[in-house]
Amino acid sequence: MGEAASFRSLLIELFGRLTNGVVCRGAGRRMRWGMLAGVLAGSLLVTNAGRLQAQTDCLGCHDNAEMQDASGHSVAVDGKTFNKSIHGTMKCNDCHQNIKEYPHPAQVAKVDCKGCHADEAQGLAGSVHADSKEHPCTSCHGSAHSIFPKADSRSAVYPLNIPNTCGKCHSNQGMAQKHGLASVYPKYMDSIHGFALSKEGLLVAANCQSCHGSHHILSRKDPASPTNRVNIPKTCGSCHAKINDDYMGGSHGKQMAAGNVKAPVCTDCHTAHEILHPTESAFRMQSTPICGSCHKDKLSTYRDTFHSQLGSLGGYVETARCWDCHGAHEILPASDPKSPVNKANLIKTCGACHAGANASFVQYQPHANAHDRKLNPALYYVRTFMNVLLASVLTFFMIHTLLWLIRARYNQIKEKKTVGGDHE
Amino acid sequence: MSDLEQATVKETKPGGRFFQRFTREQRYMHGVLFTTFLGLAGTGLPLRFSESIWARGLAKGVGGFGAILFFHKFFAVVLSIAFLIHLKEIFTRGILHREKGVFWGPNSMVANWKDAKDLFGHLRWMVGLGERPHFDRYAYWEKFDYWAVFWGMIVIGFSGYAMWFAPFFAHFLPGWALNAALVIHSEEGLLAILFIFSIHFVNTHLRPDSFPMDMVVFTGVESEEEFAHKRPMEYARLKRDGKLEARLGEAPQTWQVHFSRVIGTIAIVIGLTLLVLTLTAYFS
Structure with missing residues (x-):
């Protein structure tokens, strides 16, 4: 008592x-x-x-x-x-x-909380939640008379409670539209992070503030924001350290480090809130077009292959997608001896799926272009031959059969027969 | 079968005499051929046009891609076995038993000079420039159908197995051949589908002479009137040689006719549906 x-x-x-x-x-x-x-x-x-x-x-x-x-x-x-x-x-x-x-x-x-909590108030003042009328401290921390330390499971900002706390506003379509934001709460809850948090109760699982921060939340357009694309690798890397190292060693990471802000960062492939397990079919289905949004010519030639035809239909997720051959994070040009698509590594790379792959097998071109006579002459002529065959056979028989149909029908009407239009 | 039904069948087939055109084995072969062909087309088209909405819907409908590929390979194996049985039969009859007329003559599928003349004669008749040629047992378009399937079996089959067992075939094929295999397989498959579902359907089943379908490949027999009209040269030759009676067959049972109609209609409807889907995917 x-x-x-x-x-x-x-x-x-x-x-x-x-x-x-x-x-x-x-x-x-x-x-x-x-x-x-x-x-x-x-x-x-x-x-x-x-x-x-x-x-x-x-x-x-x-x-x-x-x-x-x-x-x-x-x-x-x-x-x-x-x-x-x-x-x-x-x-x-x-x-x-x-x-x-x-x-x-x-x-x-x-x-006025800032009397004691000056640092937090200062952080909040410059953040997206600066408007104290719309975002009083209590909107996140809960009723003023029942605030608990963030390590206490009763706290509204306890790691396992944070998504619900933020979700009070960020699952609201109206509010999402008003501020031009997506309704992220349901997406997050269905993501690999959301599952780890809500189903497994993992305190280390990324919650909203792991990436966005707490008081000083900035728009991702702000260069200082941890969710600004330049800072994303570092933000994700604060948990996924090994992957961040791999990424920084690959072409994409090097481009980013060199100041090319168009280079893909974690969220471009994994999305920000709907992050799925990479072996999940939905993820395998959605990611190839993402690579293809920059590598357009490679996507179009991949589309012509059996890998893509199988893969596009869904359900059958084992077929090779971009990263199965090129690697996911440490993506290197084929000329690099460390690249899985370097000539010296192809037997191993292809062999991961195709048991018994040999030197001749790996000459298969996963991005062959049958329209390019210079690059793939044999394929070009095979395709041309097949097209000529197809066109000539169909054209000849279309004409032949149409003429026949007309003539047979003409005879049928002329002779007023119900069957036997060919009768003379 | 009731007497009434018997009477109806006889009414629609005056003359009463029926002649054997296809053996039971040949009819079964056609049955296996069109069943597996529809299966291969139905599971192959979603692959060829895997970007289209109906392809994904169809794949989903049969249990995702794993299932589609499984059925494609299953039908392929069945059809391959049927093809090997056919080759064995040709070999046994034509080479082991030295049966006459397998490789030449009116009963052979091998094209001859008359076929070339018939083609031009037929075309002339179509545009009103001459008499209609008198066709023998197998007309030129029927031989074309046969050889198209024969060539298709080898080309599509070989390229298909090359992809299925790619690491094995890579022991004797260059790498680019594996790329070519898909191009050949899908183009030849497309040709087969377009040809069968438009040209073969019309030439053999949907033309006014046989509309809505030629029952002879299902029942094995055709009426004397139909025989004499469609293959006048063969009819005249058999009559002249006094061999006509040897070809007499039994009138088809009503259930046979109905059963064949249902099966044939299903096949034609599936085929035409696939044709429409193919054309929409091809031109979109």
Whole structure:
């Protein structure tokens, strides 16, 4: 039992004894008695010290769950919860600073958290959530009287609770449209990070603030934001360190390091919020066009191959996609001896799927262009031959059969027969 | 079968006499051929046009791509076996038993000078410049159908197996041949599909002479009137040699006719549907 409540019952008992030893225990009455006792105690204190000193002074009234102000807003404080919260040891007027004595003015000044939390307030001031009317501290940290440390599972900013806390706004289509943002909460919850967090309860799983930060959240367009594309490898790399090293050693990472902001970063292939496990068919289906959005000629020649034809239909996810041959993070040009598509490594790379691949097998061109006579002459002539064959056979028989049809129908009508149009 | 049904069948086939054109084995062979061909076309087209919406829908419908590829290979193996049985039969009849007329003459599928003359004669007749040629047992377009399938079996089959067992075939084929295999396989497959579902369907089944389908490949027999009309040279030759009666067959049972109609209609409807899908995918 909280200090305040025990103190209150002591007062009730005292008061009861004073009034002929009657102790009232009915719920409704008890509350009234409690209030009366509180008021009495308050006035005693006021008389004695002239100032409000302890939580109990206020909770005497405000612990009543139904207490409302003149305009009908609840002004109740759950003393028990507050007592255990991170601010539980503080006095009420440490925050409600304009209340010095009882009775206090009807208008109570808004609590300003930055009095103590100056750094956080400063961070927030420059962030996307700077508007304190739309984003008061309590919108993330929860009710002011039940704030817990972030390592406490009751906290609204406990790692496992963060997606729900942010999702209160960021799953809202209306708000998403208003600010031109996507409704990211459902996407995140279905992602590999969301699953790790919500299903496995992994505290280390990336939650919103792992990437976006907490108070000083900046738009991804801001160069200082951890979600700005230039900073993404570092942000993801804070957990995925090995992959970040691989990426920085590959062509894409080197381009990015050299200042080419168009070079792909983690989120270009993996997306930001809908990150799937790379072996999942949905991921394998969606990623080839992403590579192809830059490597257009390579996508179009890949499209002509059996790998793509099989792969495009979905379901059969084992067929080679870009990264199965080129690598995923440390992508290197074929001329680099470390590249899996370097000539010296092809038997191993192709052999990963095609058991028994030999030197002749790996001469297969996964990006052959049958339209290019200079690059793939044999293929070009094979295709040309097949096309001529197809066109000539079909053209000849189209004409032949159409003429036949017309003539046969003509005879049929002429001879008024139901069958045997060819009769002469 | 009721008497009434018997009477109806006889009414639609006056003359009463029926002549054997295809043996039971040949009809079964055609059955296996068109069943596996429809299966191969139905599972191959989604691959050829894997970017189109219907291809993905179809693939999903049969259980994803794994299933499509499985069925494609399954039909391919069945058709290959049928082809090998046919080759064995030609070998046994033509080479081991030295049966006359397998490689030449009116009963052979091998093209001859008359076929060339018939083609030009037929074309002349179509534009009203002459008499219609008198066709023998196998007309030139029928021989073309046969050899198209024969050539297709070798070309599509070989390129298909080369892709299926690519690392094995790479022992004796250069790398670019594996690239060529897909081009050949898909182009030849496309040709086969377009040819069968438009030209063969019309030439053999949908033309006014046989509309809506030529039943002879299902029942094995055709009426005397049909025989004399469609293959006058063969009819006249058999009559002259007194061999006509040896070719007499039994009138088809009503259930046979109905069953064949249903099967044939299904095949033609599937074929025409695939043709439309192919054309829409090809031109989009």
